[in-house]
Amino acid sequence: MKTFKTMLKTELKLSLRGLDMFIFAICLPLVVLVILGILYGDRPAYEGADHTFLEQSFGALAAISICAGGVMGLPLVVSDYRGKGILKRYQVTPVDPSMILLVQVTIYTLYAVVSLLLLYFAAVLFFGCQFHGTLPVFFGGYLLMVVSMFSIGMMVGGVAPNTKAAGVMASILYFPMLIFSGATLPYEVMPASLQKIADILPLTHGIKLLKAASLGSSADDMLIPLIIMSVIALFCISISLKCFKWE
Amino acid sequence: MQDAVRVEQLSKSYGRLLAADNINLSVTSGTVFGLLGANGAGKSTIIECILGTKKADGGKISVLGMNPLTDRKKLFEKVGVQFQETNYQDQITVAELCEVTASLYRDPADPNDLLARFGIAHKLKSLVRDLSGGQRQRLFIVLALIPGPKVVFLDELTTGLDAKVRREVWKILSGLKEKGLTIFLTSHFMDEVKALCDQICILKKGKIAFLGTISEAVKASPCHSFEDAYLWYTDEEGQTDENF
Numbered sequence: 043m044k045t046f047k048t049m050l051k052t053e054l055k056l057s058l059r060g061l062d063m064f065i066f067a068i069c070l071p072l073v074v075l076v077i078l079g080i081l082y083g084d085r086p087a088y089e090g091a092d093h094t095f096l097e098q099s100f101g102a103l104a105a106i107s108i109c110a111g112g113v114m115g116l117p118l119v120v121s122d123y124r125g126k127g128i129l130k131r132y133q134v135t136p137v138d139p140s141m142i143l144l145v146q147v148t149i150y151t152l153y154a155v156v157s158l159l160l161l162y163f164a165a166v167l168f169f170g171c172q173f174h175g176t177l178p179v180f181f182g183g184y185l186l187m188v189v190s191m192f193s194i195g196m197m198v199g200g201v202a203p204n205t206k207a208a209g210v211m212a213s214i215l216y217f218p219m220l221i222f223s224g225a226t227l228p229y230e231v232m233p234a235s236l237q238k239i240a241d242i243l244p245l246t247h248g249i250k251l252l253k254a255a256s257l258g259s260s261a262d263d264m265l266i267p268l269i270i271m272s273v274i275a276l277f278c279i280s281i282s283l284k285c286f287k288w289e
Numbered sequence: 290m291q292d293a294v295r296v297e298q299l300s301k302s303y304g305r306l307l308a309a310d311n312i313n314l315s316v317t318s319g320t321v322f323g324l325l326g327a328n329g330a331g332k333s334t335i336i337e338c339i340l341g342t343k344k345a346d347g348g349k350i351s352v353l354g355m356n357p358l359t360d361r362k363k364l365f366e367k368v369g370v371q372f373q374e375t376n377y378q379d380q381i382t383v384a385e386l387c388e389v390t391a392s393l394y395r396d397p398a399d400p401n402d403l404l405a406r407f408g409i410a411h412k413l414k415s416l417v418r419d420l421s422g423g424q425r426q427r428l429f430i431v432l433a434l435i436p437g438p439k440v441v442f443l444d445e446l447t448t449g450l451d452a453k454v455r456r457e458v459w460k461i462l463s464g465l466k467e468k469g470l471t472i473f474l475t476s477h478f479m480d481e482v483k484a485l486c487d488q489i490c491i492l493k494k495g496k497i498a499f500l501g502t503i504s505e506a507v508k509a510s511p512c513h514s515f516e517d518a519y520l521w522y523t524d525e526e527g528q529t530d531e532n533f
Contacts, residue, residue, distance in 0.1 A: 048392035052385045059380045127376030133342050134370040135393045135436075136362045289342070 045137055049145045057149055063115050067107035067153040071161055074226050075103050079169040087230070093257055097171050099228055100161070101252030105187065106225045107157035109245055111150030112191030113198075114216045119146050120199025121208035130289045139288055147192060154188060175258040183255040183264070187248040190271045193278035194244065200286035219245040244274050291354070293318045293440050293471035294339060299348035301334055308334040310495045312348070316488070318439075321462070321472040323482045326492030327523050332475045333373065335492075336442060339473075340370060353439060366394060369433035369441040377417050383428060384413040387435065394436045403431040406461060408454070422449035430458065434465075441465075443474040447481055459484050479516040491522045498522040 057063055075096075082095040091098075123129050123142065132139040165171035173180075194215065202208035220226055222236065223245035232240060240246045251267035253259075294316040301309040308331045316322040324332050337343035339350055341357035350357060355364040377386055387400035404410040407427040412420060420428060426449050433441050446462075447455045455478075462472060462485060476482050482489060483503060491499040491506070499506050499522050503515050510518040 045392045048389055052381070052389050053378075055385070056378055056380050123378075126378070127372065127374050128378065130342055131370075131372065131376045132393075133361075134340050134365055134368070135390075136365045136395075137393045138362075 045141065046145065049142065050148060053142070053145050054149055054152070057115075057119075063111065063150075063153055066110040066114065067150075068157055068160065070110070070226075071103045071106040071157050072164060074106065075099075075161055075164055075169075078103075078228070079165075084170060093174055094171065095228075095230075096165065096169055097174065098230070098253060098257060100165060100171065100173075101254075101256045102224045102226075102228065102249045103161050104158050104184070104252055104256075105223075105245060105249045106220065108154045108188055108191050108248075109216065109219055109223075109225060111153050112188070112193075112195040113219065114195075114212050115150050115153075116146060116192060116195030117199035117202065117208045117212045118205070120196065121202045121205045124199075124287065124289060125205045127289065133288065143196075150192065150195075151188060158184070173256060175254075175256045180252070180255040183251045183268075186268070186271050186275070187252060190244065190248065190275035190278070193275045193282065196282040196286075197278040200282040219243050222246075224249050244270070247271055291318050292316060292351075293353060294322070294473060295349075295351045296335070296339060297349040299335065299338055299345050299350065301338055301343065301345050307495045309338065309345070312497060314490050314497070314500060316440075316471060316473060318471050319466065319469045320487040321466055321474065321485045323486035323489040324473070324475045324492065325482060325489055325519065325523075326498075330492040330523070331495040332492060333444065334495075336444060336473075336475065340368075340442065366396075366436060367439045369436045369438035371429045371433040371441075371443045371446070373444045379418065381417055382413070383409070383415055383417055383420070386417055386428075386432070387413075390432050390435050396437060397435050398437045400431065400435055403434055404428075407431055408457070423451060423454055426450055427454070427458065438470065440471040440473065443472065446474050446476060447478065455481065479519055483515055491519060493523050 078099055079096055084094050084096070087093055087095045087098040120143065129139045129142065132142060198211045198215070199208055202211055222240050223229075223243040224232070224240060225245060229237060229240060229246065229249070247267040247270040251264055251271060254263040254267070292315040296312055296314050299309050299312040300307070312335060324335065326332050334343065338345040339352060339357065341361060344358070352364055353367060357364055383404070387404070391397040391400055401410065404413065407430065409420075409424050409427050409431070412424060417425065417428065426447065430443065430446065433443060447458055450458065459481065466472060472485070474485070486503065488502060489499070489506065490497055499509070506522070507513070507515055507518045510521045512518040512521050
């Protein structure tokens with residue numbers, strides 16, 4: 043426990059010193075919230091809807107930091123620490139190298155949770171949003187989203203031969219998902235053809251799940267995203283367990 | 290006296306290259322053992338097999354009577370390692386790296402004491418990557434000593450240090466040896482080996498070319514100095530002549 047706490051404190055400091063996660067996981071979702079808030083104000087999601095467009099987008103905004111941490115931050119740090127031989131150094135200590143991976147997962151979870159809280163308070167205080175769903179359902183969906191996105195990151199970080207390859211793979215996954223899965227550009231304003239492409243991206247289904255949970259939609263709306271996210275998580279976790287390289 | 294490190298019939302190959310060929314050696318507790326050889330002679334492979342970061346193809350290895358692969362957690366409470374590569378996080382400071390390293394062990398030495406003894410206590414707040422080569426090298430020796438080890442592995446211990454600092458490092462290590470520390474090192478400096486090592490092993494292309502004390506090494510060769518004897522064992526002299 044002493045080891046975990048010291049490592050978490052240090053790795054968190056290192057991560058904040060890097061600034062990129064602060065920008066992409068904390069600032070970016072807030073900026074998108076403010077832009078959407080200014081554009082749509084308290085307009086309803088569609089005519090006769092009982093929730094506003096902004097409320098509908100909340101689940102998508104909450105996904106931005108999960109995606110940044112899981113698909114960009116995690117694979118880069120894992121491949122960097124392997125490339126530098128940091129994981130190997132832990133092999134000649136009493137601590138298991140997986141400890142540092144656990145610390146990193148904790149850090150990116152913290153980023154995601156802090157972003158979620160900031161978004162929630164900003165949305166409620168400045169734009170009068172309300173939460174329509176049930177909290178346990180929302181947190182269940184949120185947890186599944188974190189697990190499946192982070193498992194993608196672990197898989198990429200685990201199988202990429204070097205930091206450069208990990209960077210390329212992470213970018214190929216991250217930027218299309220950030221733009222086309224409805225995280226920043228709302229899914230609802232996309233033309234139908236673009237929506238079809240968006241449906242290929244794993245994040246799109248995670249966002250559908252969070253949206254349904256935050257708006258209190260019926261369980262049927264959640265079933266397909268739920269299955270897709272679970273399958274992704276299972277697939278990526280088994281690949282990373284099988285193919286992970288310590289050096 | 291008990292052997293701190295014991296290697297029996299160790300072999301390891303990469304494809305068709307035999308990096309370690311039937312290596313047998315043992316290091317008595319409280320002594321300094323030097324593993325010597327040209328680059329690519331198999332030094333790092335042997336160290337990594339002893340530490341368990343590489344899996345040997347065959348042979349038996351024990352450190353402090355334990356198997357490095359199966360008793361990893363228990364063994365590395367008492368073993369310090371300094372690798373050749375510089376494996377630390379990009380933005381980490383000296384103080385942070387020492388604190389994290391100390392947190393890995395149940396009963397660590399005080400990093401501040403060690404930093405002071407190696408003359409780098411004033412660098413606590415610096416980023417590790419901003420240290421000079423010599424300061425960084427000393428920091429890595431400090432990290433290897435933080436566990437309060439019974440055995441320490443130092444790979445190319447004083448590469449990058451100036452003459453004065455090297456002598457200081459030797460002095461500290463000799464002092465630790467007096468207190469019972471076993472030191473397993475690799476080095477390219479024959480003066481260093483002469484100053485520190487009780488036993489040496491000279492490798493040539495993955496095989497042991499000589500194993501024993503320094504004076505035995507000179508006696509068993511046609512040479513008069515240890516440096517000449519080393520070159521004779523590794524055949525480097527002949528090769529250099531051919532290049533001219």
